[in-house]
Amino acid sequence: MARWEPNARQRLVLAALDLFTEQGYDNTTVIQIAERAGLTKATFFRHFADKREVLFAGQEVHSRLLADGAAAAPDSATPLEAAAAALDALTASFTAEQREFGPRLLTVIAGNPELQERALFKGAALAAALTSALGKRGVPDLTAALAAELAVRAFHRAFENWVDPASQQTFSELARQALDQLRAAAAALG
């Protein structure tokens, strides 16, 4: 049995972000991340499949939160209202630590095409989960896919604003504002 290591997961994320920022993502190994965190390689692999996944952990949990949030919206909710409820459920799960890590996370991803591809894949997975949940509410496929697309875009835009230390609004407020802006933009498509 592995011994209990307090906050191992969070320590690994912090160590990885520090090392990626200091010496670059490509130049950083799993062993270095574990050492920086004061943990073993075996502990690393109990938490993450590889070094890339340190940055994208939570995809399954986030997908479930979106799906459950949409499912719990009132029957009378429009597709976008159900998507907004899904965003509420997702944004409510984020912690002050995730906000603090945010800027470094965004910088590391922006600097590496492989990570940008992985981020797109996570976005697509979140959108697929929400599309499916909206479909179960009776929303037609294409409309569900677009509502989910707008919600994931709103989530990303709101995350960038929320992790800005100068931001005064909650993640949920920022996400709903972003979704409103996207709805207005959709109405102007012609």
Added chain:
Amino acid sequence: MARWEPNARQRLVLAALDLFTEQGYDNTTVIQIAERAGLTKATFFRHFADKREVLFAGQEVHSRLLADGAAAAPDSATPLEAAAAALDALTASFTAEQREFGPRLLTVIAGNPELQERALFKGAALAAALTSALGKRGVPDLTAALAAELAVRAFHRAFENWVDPASQQTFSELARQALDQLRAAAAALG
């Protein structure tokens, strides 16, 4: 100077698709692709950066076609009408051979998460190019981004239909129909 090898690029694409289909993407090497095509590894690397790029060649050309097509739309065109003109320009560039390769291409990509990520990245690159071109027409950022997103979705949906041997319609007709369906779906967002 490299000697001229007739249709080298197309032979490499065909050989790669055959090998990926027969023995799997991960199990296929660049050397095998070159051998199957009756060419050298050096010739392969004159055409493609690596084996993955055999499947995604054309990203820059496709981006440029979309941008030029949007730029050439009448001044009076709405954002979606300009996006439709961009799709016309892009779909017109596709050949009967690309249609023939299509089903194998889609099958190989669907079977490999790394290729799915790369396909998402190509879609994002196309959308970014079209977003930028629409921005130059004075379309506001968010509306441009959504129009581009709908256009790229329409392109992918239409490609899947067009490569179906049973399909009777042109790629352009299918893309415009898909864009119309997406517009209708956007109108139902609530």
